Amino acid sequence: MPDISTQTQAEIEASSPLPPTPLRRRRQVPVLRLLLAVLVLGVLGLVGHWWIVEGQWIESTDNAYIQGDIAVLSPRVEGNVQRILVGDNQRVTAGEALIVLDPADLTAKLAQARAQVGVAQAGVLMAQRQVTQARSMIAQTDAAIDQAQAELTRATADARRSASLAGAGWTSRQANEQAVASASKASAALAATQAQKASAQDALQVAQAQAVQAEATLSSAEASATLADNNLSYAVIRAPFDGIVGNRAAQLGQHVVPSQNLIAVAPLAGKLYVIANFKETQLRLVKPGLKVRLVADIDSGARVDGRVTSLAPATGALFSLLPPENATGNFTKVVQRVPVKIAIDPADAAHDPWLRAGLSVTAEVDTRGPDAERLGLLGTAAATLHLGDTK
DSSP states (O other), rough: OHHHHHHHHHHHHHOOOOOHHHHHHHHHHHHHHHHHHHHHHHHHHHHHHHHHTTTTEEEEEEEEEOOOOOOOEEOOOEEEEEEEOOTOOOOTTTTEEEEEEOOOHHHHHHHHHHHHHHHHHHHHHHHHHHHHHHHHHHHHHHHHHHHHHHHHHHHHHHHHHHHHHHTTTOOOHHHHHHHHHHHHHHHHHHHHHHHHHHHHHHHHHHHHHHHHHHHHHHHHHHHHHHHHHHHTTEEEEOOSSSEEEEEEOOTTOOOOOOOOOOEEEEEEEEGOOOEEEEEEGOSSSSOOOOEEEEEEEOOTOOEEEEEEEOOSSSSSTTTTOOOOTTSSSOOOOOOEEEEEEEEOOHHHHOOOOOTTTEEEEEEEEEOOTTTOOOOOOHHHHHHHHHHHHHO
């Protein structure tokens, strides 16, 4: 009998396809290599085309940070914290009350200042009355002078007539002497009245000076009252703009003094901006108006658009606390960086809650022009093919 296992194995070998020969393998390898080479050349072509059209015009730096004009609030008057009206990280509006100090002492000072205003007003009124009285005295002395002048004229005429009559023997010497004495008396009365007028004029000048002083005292009292009123309003610390409060250091009952930091207000996302420190070798084509793509370090997929608004007038090193002094013998050349301010697109800022002051970003400036559009690797190729088809 034939071997069943041998027959089965033979049948299996007969029915199975022939293994590839070394010649067939040699034919397949060049085809795979050719396909791979075409694929690599295609990728390189796409990358090279993107670099020529778009990539070489992109200036990028990861030395960029989101910033905002944070207001650190401190009291302008001394007092105790009576109320804290906001919580940590709460959104506030401009003018909203944040912290209230105890106003008792400030209210008392305002009442005292207003009382001083009343006293000063009374002083002004009194000085004005004294000026009016001094002018009345001058008018009275003018009338007295006119009267004395008339009396002197009459007495002088009587003395002359008496002298003529005494010389002719028609009157006695005693009557003549009385007439001369009356004339002398009238002259003295006129001089006294004139002196009273001079004194009244001096009194008027003094009264006018006192009136000016009283008005100055009133102005000072009113200024003190205004200052006291302002100080009372400073007992309420308000938000200077719309924003979010943070870094609260104030505690209830705490005694605070001016210049002591109590709370901070950070601007909303729409008011944030980016400061990107580009190398001096990257700034040849960077100018205001260019588009910028901002990629956040917290998430590479979190991207916002922006535009260059301005370039700093000097390098960051010159604005540092200890600017470099290159005139010394130990000179080492270092590539300088210039701060570039970038405004964030308000539409993106309104829909990206991750925007926070202090976060790091990567800034990519498209130097081709303010209207340039970034299309990416495949986008540039598609745009080029579309342009060719239109032609």
